Amino acid sequence: MISMIQAFKNFWRHGFDFKGRATRAEYWWMALWGVIFGLTGFLILVLGVFGVIFGEGLIMPLNPFYANLPMIIIIMLILGLVIFIPGIALTVRRLRDAGLKTWVIWVLVVLYFVLPNPTTHANAGITLLMFLERLVALIIFICTVLETDQLKNLKWVGREEMNVTGPTESNPSANELTDTEVNVEILQPKNYDEK
Numbered sequence: 085m086i087s088m089i090q091a092f093k094n095f096w097r098h099g100f101d102f103k104g105r106a107t108r109a110e111y112w113w114m115a116l117w118g119v120i121f122g123l124t125g126f127l128i129l130v131l132g133v134f135g136v137i138f139g140e141g142l143i144m145p146l147n148p149f150y151a152n153l154p155m156i157i158i159i160m161l162i163l164g165l166v167i168f169i170p171g172i173a174l175t176v177r178r179l180r181d182a183g184l185k186t187w188v189i190w191v192l193v194v195l196y197f198v199l200p201n202p203t204t205h206a207n208a209g210i211t212l213l214m215f216l217e218r219l220v221a222l223i224i225f226i227c228t229v230l231e232t233d234q235l236k237n238l239k240w241v242g243r244e245e246m247n248v249t250g251p252t253e254s255n256p257s258a259n260e261l262t263d264t265e266v267n268v269e270i271l272q273p274k275n276y277d278e279k
Contacts, residue, residue, distance in 0.1 A: 085109050086107060086109045086110050086113065087113075088113045088116065088117070090110075091109065091110045091113035091114050091117070092113070092114065092117055094106075094110055095110075095114050095117075095170055095174060096170065098170075098173065098174075098177070099169065099170030099173055100169060100170070100173055101173055101177065102173050102176050102177070103177075103180075104177050104180075105177050105178075105180055105181035105232075106174055106177035106178040106181055107178075107181060107232065108178070108181075108228070108229070108230075108231065108232075110174075110178075111174060111175075111178040111228055112228075114174055118167075118171075121163075125160050125163070128156055129153075129156060129157070129160065132152070132153035132156055133153070172193060175193065175224065175228070176189050176190075176193065178227075178228050179192065179224070179227050179228070180243075181232050181233070182227045182228070182230045182231075182232070182233070182234055182235050183230075183232075183233045183234055183235035183236030183237075183238065183242050183243050184227060184235055184241055184242065184243065185241055185242065185243055188241045192220055192223060192224055192227075193224075195216070195217070195220045196217065196220050196221060196224060199213050199214070199216050199217035199220065200213050200214055200217060
């Protein structure tokens with residue numbers, strides 16, 4: 085099993101790798117890292133805001149946060165942008181590891197970002213779209229919790245496994261080549277002496 089530190093290293097090492105796979109442990113260790121960094125940043129931001137609200141002289145320990153509040157906000161925005169693409173890449177790799185086809189993964193990711201977030205709109209006409217956004221988020225969550233290749237044989241959305249073992253009772257025509265397999269013949273020298 086992957087460690088928390090190794091998951092952090094893999095997150096940055098494979099930050100732009102959308103073709104590989106990420107295990108459950110790798111994904112959820114990184115989610116824990118995200119919570120730790122997010123809460124730390126939120127705490128620093130809250131301390132800075134309290135410094136602004138209560139004044140510089142009232143709460144002396146908040147003085148460094150108060151004085152640097154604009155810089156703290158800028159740093160948090162930059163860090164959010166820096167982890168955005170690697171975070172998407174990690175999610176795509178995790179969904180692929182769960183067994184989804186590539187086109188299904190990208191449909192889910194695009195829908196997640198395109199559909200309106202319930203916190204940004206209060207219009208009743210957008211309620212269906214907000215429901216769909218939450219449904220897509222739930223599907224992504226469920227897929228990230230599943231074991232490796234759990235969805236690979238699911239009709240239409242699951243990756244199809246290539247048969248490498250040969251024919252079986254359920255698939256007697258497995259000895260026929262598919263377009264992804266190559267037929268290799270071993271060439272034997274011909275014996276021209278025989279007539």
